[in-house]
Amino acid sequence: MSATAVTEAPAAVTLAGVSKVYGRGAAAVPALDHVSLTAAPGEFTCLIGASGCGKSTLLNLVAGLDQPTGGEISVGGRVALMFQEPGLFPWLTAAGNVELALRARGVRKAERKQRAGELLEAVHLGGFGKKRPHELSGGMRQRVALARALAQDADVLLMDEPFGALDAMTRDLLHDELDRVCEGRNLTVLFVTHNVREAVRLGDRVVLLSSRPGRVITEYQVPIDRPRRIDSAPVAELAGKITDRLREEVSRHGK
């Protein structure tokens, strides 16, 4: 077992010079241009950028739903993906949605029900297992989607603006939930958002992407102690700095 013991923890996600071009020839549209990025296990990385920075393309590539045109992607472990819409199956109950993810992973029938209950409990939805998605609020559906993602026993969680469609109060509460859920699970998270404050509130690190094509402009470490609040002074200050840099980048396209 010494062989595994001495191995240094490998990066959970590595992108090395990744490019993605849609179409061919004159009509080719570059979405990502030589993006290099590394996320350590357990690290929470927020990707931020204006429209057209290829954020969703990047997540699709890491999720294996699409192939890069150039460069290398390596992902250590299982990947789960969450979207802006919960994408729950309306013909199943909340618990049924979570159980299906467990089933797809090969969890035995006897175990599924109990595990689904625990996962819903983990997102504070213990009493709502029998409800159907349309009976739940947007924030609750997104929490069921989170429980479903956790059911996939993923090491890497990709989140594509998962709280973008929620009201501010629900979003703040879900930030707390996400913090709590990630704690102790050693989840590596890649979180895409338009909202700079949200990125600073959640991330260990914020990566700023340029638009058309997407490139990494710069990275910010977030040295703010947890628990954080989105309206605290240190969060606002760093978010202000990042916003200035983001606007600078966006205004380049206005010329």
Add this chain to the structure above:
Amino acid sequence: MASNTLLGLDALDTAAPAPRDAGQTARKAWGAVWPKLAALAIVWVIWELIHLSGWKKLVFPGPGATLSNLWDQAQTALFWQAVETTLERALLGYALALLIGVVVGSLVSRNRALRSAVGSLITGLQLMPSLAWFPFAIILFGITTEAIIFVIVLAAAPSIANSLIAGVDYTPPLMVKAGKMMGLRRLSLHWHLFMPASLPTFVAGLKQAWAFAFHALIAGELLVIIANRPSLGVLLSTDQDQADMTSVVAIMITILIIGIVVDGLFGTANRVIRRRWGLEQVLLQKSCSLGVFAREPDYSGVT
């Protein structure tokens, strides 16, 4: 503290509607029944009026005579034998069509080559009048039940296959993505995602397929008359030969009733799905009910 706020928000977001009391349930049931009774009454009155006008007096029976004829027929073993034979054929043909339709629809919907090969052929089959198949079926199978079943399957299976294909096509891409991320592949993806996602379209197809199957069946029973095998079609044919219009209309009413009962079953399936999926329309409920419009305008303030 934060989690308490969350639970509070959840409770506010999922406030249950007040439970329905017995009076409301009764009113709702009555609301569903009275339009049907009214329609029946209107048909009865029109029928009676035509009968009283003396139009085609010798051959056109009134509703009273027809219903008493139906009542008399319903006392005979022959009648129930005929109903049984017809329903048996309908169920057998429909079940076969369902099986074939689902298998073909599943394969075609998920395989690009198959789709371009047979996709339009299925629609073509659907457009073929089932009557046109009978010479083919009779030469192939003779004057047998098989010939009828064969045509029922050809009439109904394309609708079932097509509805499944349409359902798969209209599955939201986000759900497909979610299913794939869960690790569902090929068969499991089809079974756990595409099949249930197609359900609303599929039920509509099932209903249409039932109509096609029933058309083919009754046409078949009029054409393929098997000795000593009474069926609704055979009864109709015999009554026609004897120019017994009253019995003809009585059998037609029987066919109509079977159609309406089966349609009711599909309607119930459809409602259950819509309720479970949260697709129920708020339209046509209280605020739009007749009560609002039935109130007399209030002119008391007008001078």
